Amino acid sequence: MSDRLVDGYDLVVFDLDGVVYLIDKPIPGAAEAVGTLHAEGTAIAYATNNASRRAADVAALLTGMGVPASADEVLTSAGAAAVMLAxxxxxxxxxxxxxxxxxxxxxxxxxxxxxxxxxxxxxxxxxxxxxxxxxxxxxxxxxxxxxxxxxxxxxxxxxxxxxxxxxxxxxxxxxxxxxxxxxxxxxxVGKPSPALFRAAASRSGATRPLVVGDRLDTDIEGAVGAGMDCLLVLTGVTGPVDLLTAPPARRPGYVAADLSGLFAPADAAQLLPPDADSAGGWRLADDGGAVRLTGDGTPVDALRLLCGRVWDGVAPGDVRAGSDAARELLTSWGLPG
CATH class of the missing domain: 3.40.50.1000 (HAD superfamily/HAD-like)
Structure with missing residues (x-):
């Protein structure tokens, strides 16, 4: 049995801006990821706060970018607001x-x-x-x-x-x-209200939905409020320090660089607990009231490792670099290193 992240879910609910496309251009790999899900028969929904397009227009926009989509897969905050008013x-x-x-x-x-x-x-x-x-x-x-x-x-x-x-x-x-x-x-009406996510699950009859978003204050908070698992992708608004400093209501269960994370093992995207001391090629050790990051690896593995420790009380500024790779990474995130 496969251990890919997506295989644990019967519906994937995508945000659009910052996840599938930026304004009018598809994010690299997005069309391929959605196409794979369609080919495998995984139910898909698109939930967007953007009220400037109707569902059919959104589907046409996506299709024009090479991203498979139909109007009945799209839920917009404009449509939901109009229904509420009616x-x-x-x-x-x-x-x-x-x-x-x-x-x-x-x-x-x-x-x-x-x-x-x-x-x-x-x-x-x-x-x-x-x-x-x-x-x-x-x-x-x-x-x-x-x-x-x-x-x-x-x-x-x-x-x-x-x-x-x-x-x-x-x-x-x-x-x-x-x-x-x-x-x-x-x-x-829109995210972080859980209404769009719940409507998507209800429409498809899903019992194990996964929300994929790029914003902590809308996508992730909305998914957490709806009681749904969520994957944060780093292709849009949220950066590493935003995630490190996220309050509990805005903390995802998974993080990935992009939509390819859906097809990687689930434990390669899972946020790690405070007592974890390694991820990929990175190691983490206590250093007084601070922590020291050593080794080398992907930025996402370092982030998965550090979130648990920072969410447990270590200040982001108290993360120290113990290797050249760690120093370069922390500096790129705007931390002292």
């Missing part, structure tokens, strides 16, 4: 939409009326990412919420990954209204 509001109710045309289309498809101004008497405001969101619509939304409209955010991702570095995400736009209104949204 469950709570009468047919035809006016909803002020802050975001892209995809979010307006989802609201319209659920039998509600997208509007743009306070004068249209919106009973709810739904806010999602859109590259053209500006002051005017944010001002109308602030006025509507002050007048009593329910405020729903599709997600609160502070940033979006890009080849040039993180860019402002919907969470940054939500912060504009939060500052103006001195309050939080009434509901946040």
């Amino acid at each position: 469950d709570d509001l009468p047919a035809g109710a006016p909803v002020l939409v802050v975001g892209a045309e995809a979010l307006r289309a989802e609201v319209r498809e659920q039998g509600l009326t997208p509007v743009e101004r306070l004068e249209d008497a919106p009973v709810a405001v739904v806010q999602g990412y859109g590259p053209d969101v500006g002051w005017r619509v944010l001002a109308e939304a602030a006025l509507a919420v002050r007048k009593g409209a329910t405020w729903i955010a599709t997600n609160t991702d502070r940033t979006l990954p890009s080849p040039r570095g993180p860019l402002p995400g919907n969470g940054s736009l939500v912060s504009v209204l939060r500052t103006a209104l001195d309050r939080d949204p009434d509901v946040v």
Whole structure:
């Protein structure tokens, strides 16, 4: 029997930005990884906080990149928000939409009326990412919420990954209204809410889902909240020091450099306990109140080893280098070494 990580699960739920692609380009190896899962009959879902595309558009985008996908495999925060609104509001109710045309289309498809101004008497405001969101619509939304409209955010991702570095995400736009209104949204639909992950599992009938993401504050926290195992890949937002300093609610069970980790042995990606003293070619020894990393190996093995010790109370700045390779690695992570 195979001991690959993926073989322990009956559904793999992928985040998109930073996991499968960056903006409009597939991450190396992603198409091959998804293609292998499809060929082996493993159920797949894509759960994204990005509210600027509809499920069919996301599937078409992925297919165009060579990543196998169908619309029924895609769950978006825009679609989930529109369904939530339709469950709570009468047919035809006016909803002020802050975001892209995809979010307006989802609201319209659920039998509600997208509007743009306070004068249209919106009973709810739904806010999602859109590259053209500006002051005017944010001002109308602030006025509507002050007048009593329910405020729903599709997600609160502070940033979006890009080849040039993180860019402002919907969470940054939500912060504009939060500052103006001195309050939080009434509901946040997307990750880290576990709703998208639970919907994916329910849709496929899965009992052993694995969530794969690149963000601790959305993908991993959402998976932990849903009680699902999760794999962090280091192809997007999260870096090694982010993982070392993660609070308990944002700690994955597995970490890998990229999606190839799905097909490696499970114990090659598993985060190690505090008493572990070796991983791959790395060794770890107590050094007073600090720890000393020696040897050589992959960055992921060093990270798997160090997380257990740091999460047990050793400060990241108290990780010392005991070899040239360790010094070079820690320095590349921004630690003293």
